[in-house]
Structures are given as structure tokens and as C-alpha cells.
Amino acid sequence: MNRQPFETPPQWWPPKLSPFMIRVWRSLRRYQQIRQHRLLDIDVRGAEHLQAALAAGQGVVITPNHSSHADSYVLYHAAEVLACPLYFMTAWQVFGMSSRLESLVMQHHGCFSVDREGTDMRAFKQAVEIVQQRPHPLVIFPEGEVYHLNERITPFREGAAAIAMTAARKAERPITVVPCAIHYKYQTDPTPELLQVMRRLEEQISWRVRTDLSLHDRIYRFADGMIALKEVEYLGRSRSGPLAERVADLSDIILQRLAERHGVEEPEGLIIPERVKNLRRQVISRLDELDKTDSAREPLVHDMDDLFLVVQMFSYPGNYVSERPSIERIAETIDKFEEDFLNAPSAGIRGTRNAVVTFGDPLPVPVTRDRATGAELTRQLEVRVQRLMDETLAATPVEISGQCPVASGQ
Structure with a gap:
């Protein structure tokens, strides 16, 4: 796990989403995707589900799993395919550990900071406003951390459902949540x-x-x-x-x-x-x-x-x-x-990889204050993201290194 500062955030970083600057930064984004994350090809599946929700004028929250620091690159590739920029709710530590230029680039890509350990009403209100009024989807990673579990979903926190339900209560348009699964596969043996x-x-x-x-x-x-x-x-x-x-x-x-x-x-x-x-x-x-x-x-x-x-x-x-x-x-x-x-700031990537990002059927968000409904929506999202992941795995052969025979009972 990456060691990060856990304290009261020094400031709040708002989104500065700019489609023009996203195009300007495209070459840098592609360079980092390949050089830092060794991620070559990205296959986008189920794009029609997200496209249909946007075409219907719905407010959309996307809830991907979060197994890698490359996830944002995968999602922005999907955004390019869909010709639709994205907003990202981002842990404040990501901004706090970045340079001013890096922070600005993230803000141009729709990122804004959230204090995951506190009651961050500023980030919460910003997220609700995006979902209620803006034309572009909001990405929230409900797992909350990068656990390096590419094929297994860890329990979702209820924040994404709470934001979607709060937005739905006062929105003038339907609100939906789109489950999303990201899976990585090595192309060279690490x-x-x-x-x-x-x-x-x-x-x-x-x-x-x-x-x-x-x-x-x-x-x-x-x-x-x-x-x-x-x-x-x-x-x-x-x-x-x-x-x-x-x-x-x-x-x-x-x-x-x-x-x-x-x-x-x-x-x-x-x-x-x-x-x-x-x-x-x-x-x-x-x-x-x-x-x-x-x-x-x-x-x-x-x-x-x-x-x-x-x-x-x-x-x-x-x-x-x-x-x-x-x-x-x-x-x-x-x-x-x-x-x-070994106290590595971030683990090295050992071989080149491809990724598959799959969008599932949108879930309509009910208009209610019932906390039990929020818990149920969170459960459904977790189940659906795991199902999307399982479907990807079912079509993916298991490649086992010669150094790694299948063992039982461990």
C-alpha cells in the first residue's frame, strides 16, 4: 500500500474541467500511460450503456473498481472513445503529493479533492452539483483505496450511493449509476x-x-x-x-x-x-x-x-x-x-499490459432518504461490478508462469 499523509487537508482543489486542455494534454497522458504504467492497449466494452444514459439527459455516476494507479488513464481512454469528458472525485493526498503543475493537469481533467477520513461537505456538495446539473459523468471509486486486487472487488463504501441519492432528491432529471469493471492482463511475462x-x-x-x-x-x-x-x-x-x-x-x-x-x-x-x-x-x-x-x-x-x-x-x-x-x-x-x-513508494510494473474496461447496465437511483435503500444500492453496485469482472475473466485464459504451479490448500 502507498503511504500517504493522513491529516486535515491544507486546502481544497476544485475541478477545472476543460475539454480544450484535455486535448492539449493528450500526448502527455498517452506517454505516461505507456512509460509509467506500461499499458499499451485498452479495450472499451459496454459503451452503449453509458452512451444511452447520457443521450437520455441523465445525471450519471460511474463506479469502477480501483486496483491500479493506471485506472484513471483507462477511464480517460474510454472518455475519448465516447467523446465525453469525466469528473473524478480524488483523494486530497493525490493533490497534496503532486506539484502545482500536476495538480492543475488533474483539475483540467475534472479531478477535485475529497477528504475521505473527514466529513468533507465541500466535496460532497460539488459532487451532488455535478450529478444534478452538469452534462458529464462523475467517477467515484467506491473501494476508496488501491488494493492491488485486479480480479476481486473489495467491499464498497456507501459514499457513491449517498451522493447519487442526494442528487436524485432535488434533480430535474433522472439520476443513474453505471457499474464499471477494469481488468489488466500482462502481455509479456513478468x-x-x-x-x-x-x-x-x-x-x-x-x-x-x-x-x-x-x-x-x-x-x-x-x-x-x-x-x-x-x-x-x-x-x-x-x-x-x-x-x-x-x-x-x-x-x-x-x-x-x-x-x-x-x-x-x-x-x-x-x-x-x-x-x-x-x-x-x-x-x-x-x-x-x-x-x-x-x-x-x-x-x-x-x-x-x-x-x-x-x-x-x-x-x-x-x-x-x-x-x-x-x-x-x-x-x-x-x-x-x-x-x-521494501518501502517502495509505488510498485514497479514488470511487463507490458493491456486493459479491458466494461460498462454495465445503468441502475436508476431511487428518490428517497432511506439509508437502507442506500446500503442496498451499494450492495447491488458491488455485485454488478464483480459480475462484470467475472464475465471478463471467463473469456480470459489463465496464464501461469512456469515458476507458479497450481497448489491446493493454501
């Missing part, structure tokens, strides 16, 4: 480079480099070793059992401790990203009350580190590689290892 990263990971923790084992087995050995280290750090001893259960248990223990420490009552049924969001909000508010040199900040900074660890663990479903040992899943897992254990 295995040789992945093996080099795996070697560095094993050497990092003073392990013998196990070239006699498959890459699949080395991934799971390393993951087991890392969770054992964290169990010793937080629990005083390592535990046994399935990897996924140990990750879930440790995450829950850390979150419970933090909730008790900060007096946060956690409603039942909250997904881990929402629990983390609520606790981060509390810690950030306390940090804001303290001077930068106050020694009382140190334990709060440690709490923020603990919350980041929980998000890191959440991004590792225990059976992701063994369930479908494609080179994409193997590469994504090692990419995350590189970020999490």
Missing part, C-alpha cells in the same frame, strides 16, 4: 523480474533464498513469516491456523484496542475500511489539537501507523493467489510486498 523482487524480500529478512521452491510457495512462506512477526509484536507470540483467519483476527484485535483507547463506539457490521475511517477521524482531530512539538503526539502517530497496518492486512485476502494462480494475481501480491516490506 516472472523474471518478480523472481528478483522475491529474492530481495527473502534477503531483507535474512532468509535463505529458496530458488528450489515455486514462486507460489515462496509467496505464502513469506506471508506466513510476516504475519507471525506482527503477531509477536502485537500479541506477544505467533499463532497457528489459516492465514486469512490470522490476518482477520489480528486486524480486529488492533481495531478493538484503538476503539477502546479513543472511546469510539463501533456499530456492528461495519467493514474494516469504515472502522479505520472512523478511528482515523478521531486520531486526526486529536493531532490537530496539539502543537507539532508536543510529545503527546507520539502515541497518536503510532495509532495512525497501526491503522495503516490494518489497511495493509485488509489488502491481502489469504486465498487470492491459490484460488486462481494467474500471473496477474502473483504479480499484484509481489507488488504489494514491494511497497509494504
Whole structure:
């Protein structure tokens, strides 16, 4: 996972969508797509669904999965195919970690900032106004983070549904939400480079480099070793059992401790990203009350580190590689290892890739204030995006590296 600053945003960045500047920046966009993300071809499917909604004069929210930092490039390629610019709700940290020129380029592409950990009414009102009145769609990534899970949708947050339903209550036109799935596939085999990263990971923790084992087995050995280290750090001893259960248990223990420490009552049924969001909000508010040199900040900074660890663990479903040992899943897992254990600012892309972006049937947004309806709309969107992804995978052969035989029971 990428380490980002979590604090009160220094400012708000509004959208400055400019079709003219989008054309001006096209060559730069294409260059970065190929050079930085090694993304060659993009196949746009289901464009007729989005075109029909726009032709009918509807306000449109697009809800893609968010597995890669290349997602915005994929969507803007689709926008070019559709001859329709897009707005993007973008984490403020993306602006905060960019230069002024980079921020301006993003604003020209319709990006505006949102504080995901706070109650950002300015961003919320901007999003509602776009959906109600403007001719171009708004893109919201309901997963909220880049989890490097190209083939599995993580639980959607309810923000996209809340924005769409708020817009629908006072809009003079119908509002629809269009599910969208983005899938990446390697065109050149990244295995040789992945093996080099795996070697560095094993050497990092003073392990013998196990070239006699498959890459699949080395991934799971390393993951087991890392969770054992964290169990010793937080629990005083390592535990046994399935990897996924140990990750879930440790995450829950850390979150419970933090909730008790900060007096946060956690409603039942909250997904881990929402629990983390609520606790981060509390810690950030306390940090804001303290001077930068106050020694009382140190334990709060440690709490923020603990919350980041929980998000890191959440991004590792225990059976992701063994369930479908494609080179994409193997590469994504090692990419995350590189970020999490080798402290890479962003994982390298090991081979050239193609992408498929698929738009599904629009979902009409009901005019209601019922929170249960918002939760149901969120559930339907999550299911539909996963279905679009599954349909893409069904038509995609699984390519397994010679270093990665299918293994069972892991």
C-alpha cells in the first residue's frame, strides 16, 4: 500500500474541467500511460450503456473498481472513445503529493479533492452539483483505496450511493449509476523480474533464498513469516491456523484496542475500511489539537501507523493467489510486498499490459432518504461490478508462469 499523509487537508482543489486542455494534454497522458504504467492497449466494452444514459439527459455516476494507479488513464481512454469528458472525485493526498503543475493537469481533467477520513461537505456538495446539473459523468471509486486486487472487488463504501441519492432528491432529471469493471492482463511475462523482487524480500529478512521452491510457495512462506512477526509484536507470540483467519483476527484485535483507547463506539457490521475511517477521524482531530512539538503526539502517530497496518492486512485476502494462480494475481501480491516490506513508494510494473474496461447496465437511483435503500444500492453496485469482472475473466485464459504451479490448500 502507498503511504500517504493522513491529516486535515491544507486546502481544497476544485475541478477545472476543460475539454480544450484535455486535448492539449493528450500526448502527455498517452506517454505516461505507456512509460509509467506500461499499458499499451485498452479495450472499451459496454459503451452503449453509458452512451444511452447520457443521450437520455441523465445525471450519471460511474463506479469502477480501483486496483491500479493506471485506472484513471483507462477511464480517460474510454472518455475519448465516447467523446465525453469525466469528473473524478480524488483523494486530497493525490493533490497534496503532486506539484502545482500536476495538480492543475488533474483539475483540467475534472479531478477535485475529497477528504475521505473527514466529513468533507465541500466535496460532497460539488459532487451532488455535478450529478444534478452538469452534462458529464462523475467517477467515484467506491473501494476508496488501491488494493492491488485486479480480479476481486473489495467491499464498497456507501459514499457513491449517498451522493447519487442526494442528487436524485432535488434533480430535474433522472439520476443513474453505471457499474464499471477494469481488468489488466500482462502481455509479456513478468516472472523474471518478480523472481528478483522475491529474492530481495527473502534477503531483507535474512532468509535463505529458496530458488528450489515455486514462486507460489515462496509467496505464502513469506506471508506466513510476516504475519507471525506482527503477531509477536502485537500479541506477544505467533499463532497457528489459516492465514486469512490470522490476518482477520489480528486486524480486529488492533481495531478493538484503538476503539477502546479513543472511546469510539463501533456499530456492528461495519467493514474494516469504515472502522479505520472512523478511528482515523478521531486520531486526526486529536493531532490537530496539539502543537507539532508536543510529545503527546507520539502515541497518536503510532495509532495512525497501526491503522495503516490494518489497511495493509485488509489488502491481502489469504486465498487470492491459490484460488486462481494467474500471473496477474502473483504479480499484484509481489507488488504489494514491494511497497509494504521494501518501502517502495509505488510498485514497479514488470511487463507490458493491456486493459479491458466494461460498462454495465445503468441502475436508476431511487428518490428517497432511506439509508437502507442506500446500503442496498451499494450492495447491488458491488455485485454488478464483480459480475462484470467475472464475465471478463471467463473469456480470459489463465496464464501461469512456469515458476507458479497450481497448489491446493493454501
